[in-house]
Amino acid sequence: MTEETFQPKIIGFLCNWCSYRAADLAGTARMKYEPNVRIIRVMCSGRVDPSFILKALSMGADGVMIAGCHPGECHYLEQNYKTMRRFSMLKHTLRAMGIEDERVRLQWASAAEGGVLAKAINEMVEQVRSLGPLNWSEHWSENGRIEESIGNLLQEHEEAMEVPA
Amino acid sequence: MSEKGKLALYWGASCGGCEIAVLGIDDKILQVADAFDIVFWPVAVDAKVRSIEKMEDKSIDLCLFNGAIRTSEQEYMARLLRQKSKVLVAFGSCAHEGCIPGLANMTDKEAIFQTAYHDTPSTHNPDDVRPQTETEVAEGTLTLPYFYETVKTLDQTIDVDYYLPGCPPEPERIWDALTAILTNQLPPPGTVIGETTTVCDVCPREREEKKIKEFKRTWEIIPDPDKCLLDQGIICCGIATRAGCGALCPTVGSPCIGCYGPNEGVEDFGARMMSALASVIDSDDPAEIDRIIQEGIPDPMGSFYRFSMAHGELRRVAPISGNGKPGEPA
């Protein structure tokens, strides 16, 4: 029996007007794609706060996809340009944090582009799968060394800690 | 000394500035001395950990704890003081958000030791000796605290009642906090003692609608003395930083760097700065946007997480190879 394939958990923030509809279309057209992306509907990709992405990663997601209307086609006229700018800023910071580029992706997908979305999802799942789990919160646990060393300190102080009744 | 309260002060991973800041309340320190017995303050008062350990739980009325948690000893002291204190205040930016010590989370223990005990030009360590938590010597076993990979804030270690932000906190806010405790007018637990707005609220500079074509470093321009620094392209964190300091820095022409931490209800300071600044970049061209950001903000972590690295959503960078450079995978 081979080792089980790693199934990354990816959060998708999809705008209501283009990309969520692209997902609808991928469904009605019965396009098959990997079930690893769990989608949150937002009214506009401009609603996606960089802290949502950081939160998703720190809570255990292996990757995050933001999808919105193509530049110039935003339902709210120009808000996806703000998404584009924030994404550039966020990537700049995430690179400094050592998070691989492929884990956070901005995808333009119009309501007619179910295929584009499905393909992007498959591609991203494959990329994140080859990167392996992110398991971010493990990075700040000290492999049990905290409790162990504090245990030592406690032991040292045990006698001293006895409060006379 | 019957009616006096008991006061403890302690420092973890910090620079000591907070200790001095306590004296910034000037002669009011005498009122503090009138009201409290200082039972523990290693910087100023000769007291033993043993004597704290022997105290009844919750017998200290107020503990002002400054500094982040970097070693197991600091964590032990934090737990001990929590147990013995009725009210425990995370005092200053290090305890609140990790502050400058928290920037060590840009690297890791191995890299820090490599620099400190090997790479620095003044180090002569041919055997590459590193600190050990236990060392056997003829007289027995010597111990050192365990040095963490990741700096933690105080509230990632113990329950904290109040936060007094700032690097260091302003004397007025310190006095506000002490008065609140002395007069027993305590705000709800978890309160950060400061304003609910940001530094812009008190900044005297004239603000316009924002559109940023280029980010400027402070040495690149002589800013207009009356206009908002951010409007002039200088990254000023005043937009996202809790008010309470009186906007001291921007008032004298230096951008806010965010020491008071994020506004009420905000978890990740850097995300707020990133989102706000990026949103008002005046370009729709991806290549130009990348250029404006990458050239204008060469050090995003230092710009956005200078004080809040350890408190941010991600808390640290990904594990690194030990070469001291963040972001390069092992």
Place this chain on the structure above:
Amino acid sequence: MSEKVGVYICHCGSNIAGMVDVEEVARWAGENLNDVAVSRDYKFMCSSLGQELIEEDIKNEGLTRVVVGACSPHLHEKTFRNACEKGGLNPYLCQMASLREQISWVSTDKDRATEKSKALISGAVERVKLHEELQPTEVPVNPNTLVVGAGIAGIQSALELADAGHHVYLVEREPSIGGHMAQFDKTFPTLDCAACILTPRMSEVGDHPNITLLSYSEVEEVTGYVGNFHARLRKKARYVNEEDCTGCGICIEKCPKKVVDDVFEAGLGYRKAIYRPFPQAVPKFPVIDTESCIYFERGTCKACEKFCPTDAIDFEQKDTYIDLDVGNIVLATGYQIFDPTKIPQYGYGRLANVFTSLEFERLCNAAGPTEGKVVLRDGVTEPESVAIVHCVGSRDKRFNPHCSAICCMSALKFGHLVMEKTGAEVYSFYIDMRPIAKGYEEFYDRLLEEGMHFIRGRVAEVTDAARKPGEEGKLIVQAEDTLIGRQRRVPVDMVILMSALEPQSDARDVALQFGISCSMKGWFTERHPKLDPVATMTDGVFIAGTCQGPKDIPDSVAQGAAAAARVQGMVTIGTVEIEPVVATIHEELCSGCRICNTLCPFNAIDYDAEKEVSVINQALCKGCGTCIAACPAQAISGAHFSNGQILAELQGLLYDVFGSNGAKAPVETPEAVPA
């Protein structure tokens, strides 16, 4: 108080149940997710029986929240919101998970599809618990309408509305209404005289009791929202008192200063310093052009004042401001003509007898500078041969990729007029002939029969450098005739450049002012290119005519009428519902940093300088949430898309990493120091 959530998993026949173990998802949700009081699966949730299931559970089980795992919310969100409402629950307390479009229809592995379904349901449950009751607000609609631009589209709109009994403010920045159509001679394909069909409509506008005509005026500022716009207009000083002026024209006659008329006569004719653009101008009042007027230049003259029989001249007149309250706005701001000097090889401005299409319209026009005689620049010589160059600045990636839509037909019209008036040979250099509307192809056929020459090829050059006998003194038009595959040089006396239609140069500013969007070039963007062609994304602002894209007169008129019909609908109902999914700035958290001020394309965010905080006009807010994400102080919240709701959904979706309660990423729990 904890919520009682009802979870409903739809089989959708076998559409979902075929790929997702729906019973298992329902069982799992009921047993594992906090606050789930009822969890069921059902064959067809959208059927009336399925909906009744929800209604009954709300009534009998006291559900406070509803989650339906079925198809996309774009399909049935309304259905289940209605079901909630029937059961007595605010419709916004319902959340859907798209198990069909996002899972069963796109997956191939039942186990993994079921696992993903659990995650989506978990996300929906966590989110819906933080939903709030919301109510749409109803605002009254002011019955008056502002129509901006009084070309044929704006005129049509204004008349339709006025005839239906509604008041219209019609604003035109030029001294007269009429727009480009007033400059034309004949209209294709029927060859009616443009003035004959337009001027009656213009006077109708001038006399209509329901139309307030504000010519020589511009909109300075627009605030407010659908049903309740407030517009500030600047009425430019005419230096002629409209109350006193009878339009007799003596002032124009007596004015000693003649200047070239660059606007109406396209530079071919003259007007006086005090002038009416054309004799049938509406309104009839003349205007003084201060840049040419001798009095404004040197301080003496005042001939017009001296001769005016009613003392209507007022040199002291100043711009005045007019404030209007209107419920709806129709923008019909038209187009401008591409400047052909940008294509130097066509010689316009260098070679005298190269004309623009607009210049040619004036030449043909009986009321124009040559009284309708088609002559060369010298004003006397009739051309013996004329070339018409199509697609000048259109269908050209360097300038405008679009087709200007009207030039083929105009070119045919010009060909007919040239032949009729001069008997000259006419050569049309075209890329494709596009006579696409009713009667247009027939007109093309007619010109073929009349003997107009058609050469298929984009013109490379117009030059006066003769190379061959017969070319001397002529303009030589060189093009590759792509039908015969050869270069051709055609010597002619006159060249007409069919200049592209372009958006007005200030179209982007106008779009910004009215909070609508435009294409990169500046054409205003309609709400839907097919199904909603005259509405915009800003409720209450409609577009008509060529400001939306190149089109001919019939289409412009149709759009003008369509926009009027849309406005009438709003006015007749009298109120408009405003979606409650909007953002709010919390004053106590806002520091007035002004980051958000430029972010709203709908101008919903204003800065209150007195309070030093930013404020959102909720009637203008479309709920995109961009400002919420940008606020550095997190002082903005969004109804129905709050940070809390989105983060709760995120936690729920990651239930299998951190548990359905989604506790914050674990802090190592400190054990108490042993006492």
